[in-house]
Amino acid sequence: MLIREALRALGRTWRPLYGFALVVTALTTLVGGGIAAAGFLVSWGTFEDVRRSAEANVADEDPIAAYIDGRMETLQAVGAVVTVLLLIVASVVLAVLHTAHAVAVDHALKDGQGSLGVGELWARTRPHVGAALRVQWRTWLRVGGTAFAGFVLWVAVEAGAVPGVERTLVGETATMQYRIVGWGLPIAIAGLGLLVYFRLSLATPALVSENSSPKAAVRRSWALTRSAQWQTYGIGLLLTATVVLVFFLLRYAAEPVAHPLGLAML
Secondary structure (H helix, E strand, O other), rough: OHHHHHHHHHOOOOHHHHHHEEEHHHHHHHHHHHHHHHHHOOOOOHHHHHHHHHHHHHHHOOOOOOOOOOOOOHHHHHHHHHHHHHHHHEEEHEEEEEEEEHHHHHHHHHHHOOOOOOHHHHHHHHHHHHHHHHHHHHHHOOOOOOHHHHHHHHHHHHHOOOOOOOOOOHHHOOHHHHHHHHHHHHHHHHHHHHHHHHOOOOOHHHHHHOOOOOHHHHHHHHHHOOHHHHHHHHHHHHHHHHHHHHHHHHHHOHHHHHHHHHHHOO
């Protein structure tokens, strides 16, 4: 019922949403490509030195990474900066798209069948983008903190820092304590991060429809999903599995052109 109503609401405004998403995708491609290109330009001299060294190593039948110590650090530093910038772009794009969808659904529910163009959609979305970005940061800090707790437990077990749990390399001989505490429990804790994300997924709609602050919107989303936590988790997992399935199907369908495109890029 909930998914059907959501799809029905989105169906009323799919044209401006997809038009808006197309514009955002084009801009994101330009900005992301520009950041990557700038990273290559900044480190082009070092990149060429590393490439020549790698080719010489291969010709001399040495390991490909031999004799290039001291230059990879520069490439890694530039790569780290590029990665951070791309993550910032991704967070802004997510905030914009989430806000646009919330605005479109709010329009469909409150204004009925009235037309909504791409320009008007952006005009209604723009005032909320800054607050939506702060909502994203608040959400991901909570999700990341939950998932990080599972990672810390896994690292502690692998380091032998958990009393009574002995790390074993062969799966068939691993003790039950190691399987439960070393693998099962970290995965379960990390899985709670998904539950936290799904429970906070209504923060942006609450921000738009109620015109609240980012902090109040996050609290509102948590309160709205309190009485249906596992239903929320189930719907979130179902939608996630659907997106993953569609992604793999599209990737499989695109395989015939992947190789020619890769050769063209080279």
